[in-house]
Amino acid sequence: MDPAIQPLDRVFLHLGPITIYWYGVIIGTGVLLGLWIATREAVKRGLAKETFVDLVLLAVPIAIICARTYYVMFEWDYYAKHPAEIPKIWEGGLAIHGGLIGAIITGVVFAKRRGISFWKLADIAAPSIILGQAIGRWGNFMNQEAHGGPVTRQFLESLHLPDFIINQMYIDGQYYHPTFLYESIWNLMGFFLLIMLRRINLRRGELFLSYLIWYSIGRFFIEGMRTDSLMLTDHLRIAQVVSIALVVLAAGLWMVRRVKGWAKERYLD
Template sequence: MLHYPHFNPIALQIGPLAIHWYGLMYLLGFAMAYILGRRRITSGHTTFLTVRDLEDLIFYSVLGVVLGGRLGYVLFYQPGYYMAHPAQIYHVWDGGMSFHGGLLGVILVMLWLARKKRVTLFTLSDFVAPLIPLGLAAGRLGNFINGELWGRPTTLPWGMIFPNAGNIPRHPSQLYELGLEGLTLFAIMWIFSSKPRPVGQISGLFLIGYGTFRFLVEFTREPDAFLGLLALGLSMGQWLSLPMIVIGVVIFVISARRSSRLPKH
């Protein structure tokens, strides 16, 4: 049994200004996406994007993640509560963000940029997908530092006692997600995208990979107290991940079939 190390969620205090680790993790995630994206552009991995395009993509994706993530949480997780308390929709500092909502926000940004650059959405998303997992890893590290989103009770030797979660050892599910949705998915996406692939396959693989890892980790993650488990004993996170897996498989298969029909030179 392990004890949570009790991190101070505030990284830096300057007078009344408090800089939280969680916010820094968001900045770190977008910084890593920029560094990796710039490397791919300058190495000639893509020809339709410039570094300026990447800067625009990162800037508007920040808005897409924050606005989409918050609205996704409101609509997917607590619509009744926020309909009764609409002013609190804007209280992002109180917590409550949805990855699936944030992903929809980024997709809208990619649709805008793809139209601007006159390329297909999948051409652009194939470039973006490998840049995402390290940002997810940073976000899950932020969850762990905050001591939130802990796992279900466990008797395994690495079970951890979290503050505000009683004296029962629990799965450190934030670290599971860091390792799977973050580091492992990054390795898979980076290796797979290092060679030319049919348009759409990289995007499809990301949806399959994230959806599968999130679905599995949810078995160890404590469901939201206000929701509990839903139909078939699955959590909201699992129900939102299933469509990702299905859509990813469809995109991957259709992409492969279209590629096989192209004439070989």
Template sequence: MSIPSPDPSDTRFDVTAWLQGFGIDLPLTFVIHAYAVCILVGILIAAYLTNRRLVARGVESGTVIDFTLCALVLGIVGARAFHVLTHPGDYFYEGANLWRVLYVWEGGIAIFGALIGGSVGVWLGSKWTGVRFWTFADALAPGLLLAQAAGRMGNYFNQELFGTPTTLPWGLEVDPTNAAFPAGLPAGTLFHPTFLYEIVWNVAGALFIMLLGRAVRLQWGRGLAVYLMWYGLGRMVFESIRIDPSEIILGIRTNVWAAFLAVAVGLVLFLVQTRRHVGSEPGPYLPGRTPDEVAARRRAAGKDGGERGVDSVYTDSDFTDGDAARASTGSDSHALPATSGRGA
């Protein structure tokens, strides 16, 4: 009943070699890694679910793409940067290939770094689209957990980030030639499949947030707060049984501290936003930024353009109405609460 180690041929697909079988030669080597596919699947799942939830709130379908363009790039950069900076010994040593810093397909992206980078991207997306920051963050929460669940399958294919040895029947088989296989242990040793534990936890969390959202209003960032608390609690447990190298602070792994911080930030965010915003959000868009209002300004600008040579269909209010909204309804477009961490 143990979970078998993946066959090396299942972890990558050499497109160059495959095309050579048809007599087509590429000028470079093109390989698709299973780890990258898992991340891509997670992104698509999150985008699809978030789009549905935004549409249900009254946001135009497809707006999620505008957010994704910003959050995806900055999220990946933040995730990789955080991992590299918190694992300097893996990348910076005498004779090291510094290009490995960019080898994301080998594994090593930190969700806490992704949250920081992605939050900046969501903030930019909010400014761009006019959708309230908290509206998008709450809509994203369950999809983000599902994306993380899909991404954890990449850890399985890479045979990384597994837990301590176990005799449980669902233990994970790890190739003894794997560099991550602990020295001194006999071949055939089974390990806790922490990737599977987190997949189950994250899927359960996504369902919990969606069901809870039907019973109570998870608006003004409260959906995001539940995400932070849920993920942080699970991560503290799973991180404590992982055996991959980690920075230690006061005898505790760095990611355990980061997970604890995520729970604390989530709890504070939930309590503060519940106290500050008793009712529902007035709408998914900032004042003056609904599609109808923007379209009306475009028509007016087009009508006046022939007479006054107007070059832009936007007004200064498009980018300052958020300030007016905060003055009247309280802050609703600040960046996501930053949490710090390392390692994926």
């Protein structure tokens, strides 16, 4: 590495024997901001103010466990030899799709026990989820992970990126595509899109399905640029397969729910 280019410190704070990493701080910030937005919207939609606080207290730890389990499962050849590394989530290795699966299952169970429509909860949460993902990608930036293939500094400068991003993309003597940034921007665009779609008064569940479609389309193309993808085969990236499946599933559910009359209520009802 060029001695003149030093990576940003991954550590946010030392509290005696406790080390707090930027990765966790950034993800936590995304969760808290998303919770604030969802809670405000939930009250407008007639739900109790504590609904999403209660949901997040359950969904976040379960989602983290599922995200880590998903990642470890597809990198088992490494973790079978280094089991002590499995709990070290602060070093990265949280698969968003795994976390999403855990959060959805938690949401379904939570909604059933509270007597609330899962689709209503999911619609309210959708903008918060994708905003949290947009913010969370900056945790990958601090860890110098989730990047793409090699590029030149001139290419990065042509994107008019600030120096702190360009320098952080200099890893082991090579500059790389800031795919974390591409996905963060895509997700931020998705957040504003979902906020606008609220005004259209879609049928219940369709805002969440729109989130799945938007996020999955972007993830499919950006994943193809990454160098650290979880692989199903030598040439098949797991995230791309899951993204295609989610687009098909979400679009299919959208049509079936309308044809079958399962989506009569609307978001603003």
